[in-house]
Amino acid sequence: MSKIGVFICHCGENISATVDCERVAQELAKVEGVECAIDYKYMCSDPGQTIIKDAIREHHLDGVVVGACSPRMHEPTFRRACAEAGLNPYLCEIANLREHCSWVHEKGDATTNKAIDLVKMLVEKVKRNKPLESIKVPITKKALVIGGGIAGIQASLDIANAGHQVILVEKDPSIGGHMSQLSETFPTLDCSQCILTPRMVEVAQHPNITLYTYAELESLEGFIGNFTAKIRLKAKSVDYKKCTGCGACMQKCPQKKIPSEFNAGLGTRTAIYVPFPQAVPNKPVIDREHCNYYKRGKCKLCETACPTGAIEWDKEDEILTEQVGAIVVTTGFNVKGTDFFPEYGYGKYKDVITGLQFERLASASGPTFGEIRRPSDGTIPKKIVFIACAGSRDPAKGIPYCSKICCMYTAKHAMLYQHKVHDGESTVFYMDIRAGGKNYEEFVRRAIEEDHVNYVRGRVARVYEKDGKLIVKGVDTLLSGEQVEIEADMVVLATAGVANCGAEVLAQKMHISYDPYHFFAEAHPKLKPVETNTAGIFLAGACQAPKDIPETVGMASGAAVKVAGLFSNNELVREPLIAVVNRMPPPVFSTCVGCFMCQTACPYNAIEREEIKGRDGKVIKTVAKVNPGLCQGCGTCVAFCRSKSIDIQGYSNEQVFAEVMSLLNQ
Amino acid sequence: MNTTNSEFEPKIVAFVCNWCTYAGADLTGTSRLKYATNVKIVRFPCTGRIDFMLLLRAFAQGADGIIVSGCHPNDCHYTSGNFHARRRWITFRGLLDFMGIDVKRIQYSWVSAAEGAKWADVVNSTVANIRELGPYTEYKKVAEYLDKEDYNG
Numbered sequence: 079m080s081k082i083g084v085f086i087c088h089c090g091e092n093i094s095a096t097v098d099c100e101r102v103a104q105e106l107a108k109v110e111g112v113e114c115a116i117d118y119k120y121m122c123s124d125p126g127q128t129i130i131k132d133a134i135r136e137h138h139l140d141g142v143v144v145g146a147c148s149p150r151m152h153e154p155t156f157r158r159a160c161a162e163a164g165l166n167p168y169l170c171e172i173a174n175l176r177e178h179c180s181w182v183h184e185k186g187d188a189t190t191n192k193a194i195d196l197v198k199m200l201v202e203k204v205k206r207n208k209p210l211e212s213i214k215v216p217i218t219k220k221a222l223v224i225g226g227g228i229a230g231i232q233a234s235l236d237i238a239n240a241g242h243q244v245i246l247v248e249k250d251p252s253i254g255g256h257m258s259q260l261s262e263t264f265p266t267l268d269c270s271q272c273i274l275t276p277r278m279v280e281v282a283q284h285p286n287i288t289l290y291t292y293a294e295l296e297s298l299e300g301f302i303g304n305f306t307a308k309i310r311l312k313a314k315s316v317d318y319k320k321c322t323g324c325g326a327c328m329q330k331c332p333q334k335k336i337p338s339e340f341n342a343g344l345g346t347r348t349a350i351y352v353p354f355p356q357a358v359p360n361k362p363v364i365d366r367e368h369c370n371y372y373k374r375g376k377c378k379l380c381e382t383a384c385p386t387g388a389i390e391w392d393k394e395d396e397i398l399t400e401q402v403g404a405i406v407v408t409t410g411f412n413v414k415g416t417d418f419f420p421e422y423g424y425g426k427y428k429d430v431i432t433g434l435q436f437e438r439l440a441s442a443s444g445p446t447f448g449e450i451r452r453p454s455d456g457t458i459p460k461k462i463v464f465i466a467c468a469g470s471r472d473p474a475k476g477i478p479y480c481s482k483i484c485c486m487y488t489a490k491h492a493m494l495y496q497h498k499v500h501d502g503e504s505t506v507f508y509m510d511i512r513a514g515g516k517n518y519e520e521f522v523r524r525a526i527e528e529d530h531v532n533y534v535r536g537r538v539a540r541v542y543e544k545d546g547k548l549i550v551k552g553v554d555t556l557l558s559g560e561q562v563e564i565e566a567d568m569v570v571l572a573t574a575g576v577a578n579c580g581a582e583v584l585a586q587k588m589h590i591s592y593d594p595y596h597f598f599a600e601a602h603p604k605l606k607p608v609e610t611n612t613a614g615i616f617l618a619g620a621c622q623a624p625k626d627i628p629e630t631v632g633m634a635s636g637a638a639v640k641v642a643g644l645f646s647n648n649e650l651v652r653e654p655l656i657a658v659v660n661r662m663p664p665p666v667f668s669t670c671v672g673c674f675m676c677q678t679a680c681p682y683n684a685i686e687r688e689e690i691k692g693r694d695g696k697v698i699k700t701v702a703k704v705n706p707g708l709c710q711g712c713g714t715c716v717a718f719c720r721s722k723s724i725d726i727q728g729y730s731n732e733q734v735f736a737e738v739m740s741l742l743n744q
Numbered sequence: 745m746n747t748t749n750s751e752f753e754p755k756i757v758a759f760v761c762n763w764c765t766y767a768g769a770d771l772t773g774t775s776r777l778k779y780a781t782n783v784k785i786v787r788f789p790c791t792g793r794i795d796f797m798l799l800l801r802a803f804a805q806g807a808d809g810i811i812v813s814g815c816h817p818n819d820c821h822y823t824s825g826n827f828h829a830r831r832r833w834i835t836f837r838g839l840l841d842f843m844g845i846d847v848k849r850i851q852y853s854w855v856s857a858a859e860g861a862k863w864a865d866v867v868n869s870t871v872a873n874i875r876e877l878g879p880y881t882e883y884k885k886v887a888e889y890l891d892k893e894d895y896n897g
């Protein structure tokens with residue numbers, strides 16, 4: 079027999095103005111299992127809570143229903159009060175008599191009757207509530223950050239400065255990402271390297287950060303607070319303990335014509351290489367694909383040149399296992415190449431380049447030492463055309479979204495060009511100018527008004543070569559509606575920002591979702607922008623969608639705060655309103671038939687397989703098991719389970735069934 | 745079946761999710777918008793949690809109408825629970841036909857936490873529709889069927 083206490087709040091007059099609270103209490107007192115029913119002016123007040131606590135003690139109540147405002151307001155208050163009086167907080171339920179009754183109906187019997195029904199419904203529910211303990215999950219206070227661009231750098235530094243250990247994994251030989259390739263940055267035109275490289279060094283020197291470059295995530299298992307990450311350290315062929323970074327090897331390497339990734343293909347590098355002079359770490363790796371020794375078994379000139387004997391020919395990839403509590407994914411983005419645009423020259427005209435290549439031309443550390451020169455013949459272009467939205471906002475190209483950064487960097491490029499080539503003429507073809515951001519619109523206006531960049535609204539239909547010039551054909555859709563034809567020396571395409579190739583493979587390894595364009599998906603588009611659907615895995619930067627540096631850094635710090643918040647506790651305490659698969663004594667073990675429909679339903683990959691073994695170690699049965707670290711308590715699995723083996727605590731089949739029956743049998 | 749009956753007070757149960765429609769109905773309250781007293785809300789974490797067999801049970805026990813409401817597509821607190829619910833609803837509709845339950849007795853809708861006024865509309869229009877349809881007297885058939893199938897809730 080249950081002993082349930084019912085407490086009806088008048089909420090001043092908010093409830094009692096239309097609901098006869100006394101009658102509700104009187105009616106409830108008659109319900110089977112209700113031990114006492116009391117109404118009071120303000121249940122949530124101190125004296126109100128004391129009434130509840132006293133009743134729990136006096137009547138030895140095993141359940142409480144408070145008829146009051148929405149549970150979204152005071153459920154925690156009343157549950158706490160119950161706990162203080164020694165009643166398990168999950169044996170307390172709230173009937174919503176204010177928002178769902180007194181405020182939405184006129185005064186009268188019908189309203190009071192509805193209130194009675196609502197309280198009765200929760201009495202029936204509470205009779206079936208079970209005492210629950212909050213779930214405690216231990217936390218390994220070490221974070222894994224994947225990707226060493228500005229997002230990964232910022233997140234690592236923030237977490238490390240909060241006093242936690244960080245492992246930063248970068249697939250390239252150096253950290254820095256795209257930002258290290260940029261010349262100057264909008265909207266202030268400060269030199270990208272100057273603001274970035276100090277942070278790169280800080281990462282390398284931070285006592286709390288372990289940096290693994292030339293490394294990738296191999297596999298990931300576990301759940302929030304308790305991940306096991308396997309990291310592949312690709313063979314660098316150089317022993318970093320011995321290497322001093324003198325660079326003698328690179329000078330001797332006969333392979334000199336390999337297109338440099340750092341210079342976006344505009345410069346060259348050797349087979350043993352450091353991607354750029356400010357690289358962190360500033361030590362080389364051997365690119366085995368292009369190395370004479372690995373290709374043909376002969377050369378080893380670098381070994382001869384190396385004064386410390388650092389070259390390790392037989393080095394193999396290593397797999398490291400690390401335990402981490404949280405992960406921040408910061409693997410960034412990429413840009414489409416010119417070959418994606420047959421209409422703009424198929425990638426066959428050398429002087430049709432991408433915005434990223436323009437960055438390298440404009441950069442003091444680039445192949446032309448910051449002079450804008452044509453890749454074809456090294457002359458300075460006098461007429462240059464920038465094409466914005468190359469690929470972006472073009473459903474026909476499969477990229478319907480706006481890449482967000484191109485309007486701004488195109489304005490920057492045109493400006494930089496005008497600053498460097500005083501007698502040059504620049505034209506920007508654009509669809510719209512999207513310059514939403516602090517000082518962004520002003521920046522674009524400056525390009526137009528002070529630097530006299532010629533902005534033409536319209537799409538370019540075609541670019542072709544004629545007598546050594548690039549003919550750019552487009553339509554001015556804003557003013558004349560007429561065809562525009564420009565003879566240019568160079569064309570720069572602001573090619574769309576896209577997800578990294580292989581992003582979806584990485585997402586699958588981590589069990590996080592990705593959008594149709596393979597950018598990683600945040601848990602909620604508005605309220606959970608740095609979380610993923612998998613608890614404990616966070617996102618920052620352009621791996622989620624194209625974004626600029628300020629936004630990237632903000633997001634990285636946001637993700638770092640989430641990690642630091644998680645690590646501020648020794649245990650993760652979670653509401654126990656999660657799914658459980660039933661367990662029974664042998665020989666049944668569980669009614670679960672192992673169909674794993676629940677697994678296909680669960681948005682959080684919370685359902686695991688558990689093998690039930692006999693004494694002899696043989697598998698008797700494989701059943702579903704819910705990982706309490708991952709389950710968010712949506713209950714989707716419950717509706718999928720045909721054998722009714724999985725149920726959700728707090729909203730169990732028995733509870734909701736009792737509620738519905740109670741409503742209808744009145 | 746009797747048609748319009750002004751005396752008839754339909755019993756309607758609303759199965760709603762905690763994050764969107766329950767909160768939306770709270771907003772109806774804070775906005776003091778009035779609606780009929782016939783609808784009573786049962787709270788679920790997500791529409792994805794709703795086993796549609798429970799709807800049949802509700803009809804068997806004398807519900808005249810049912811509302812199922814959750815977050816709009818893409819707004820689900822749990823990202824995809826409402827898509828599962830929608831898919832289930834589409835299959836379930838076919839089954840309703842087969843069981844001889846008028847689809848019009850179930851109102852399937854999306855009400856967000858910001859749509860207090862929409863919740864009042866959904867309630868009022870459902871009550872009006874069910875009034876029009878009259879009391880649901882054929883539930884026994886369903887009940888018998890369920891008993892035969894030994895469905896245990």
Ligand SMILES: Cc1cc2nc3c(=O)[nH]c(=O)nc-3n(C[C@H](O)[C@H](O)[C@H](O)COP(=O)(O)OP(=O)(O)OC[C@H]3O[C@@H](n4cnc5c(N)ncnc54)[C@H](O)[C@@H]3O)c2cc1C
Nearest residue numbers: 225227228229249255256263264409410411619620626627
């Ligand atoms: C042409 C151009 C000009 C721009 N100009 C500006 C500007 O002036 N101002 C501005 O604010 N923004 C500018 N941007 C945007 C800026 O580049 C981005 O905002 C910024 O680089 C995003 O940083 P990120 O760390 O998220 O990504 P990224 O810079 O792409 O860094 C990602 C890092 O992760 C690594 N990585 C990738 N995959 C893996 C993996 N699987 N495992 C391990 N590591 C991995 C990569 O090697 C890289 O180091 C420009 C962008 C372009 C294309």
Ligand code: SF4
Nearest residue numbers: 331350369370377380
């Ligand atoms: S062995 Fe390979 S890396 Fe070394 S110098 Fe020769 S080509 Fe370059």
Ligand code: SF4
Nearest residue numbers: 680709710712713715
């Ligand atoms: S309740 Fe939701 S999150 Fe938990 S196991 Fe079931 S489907 Fe997954």
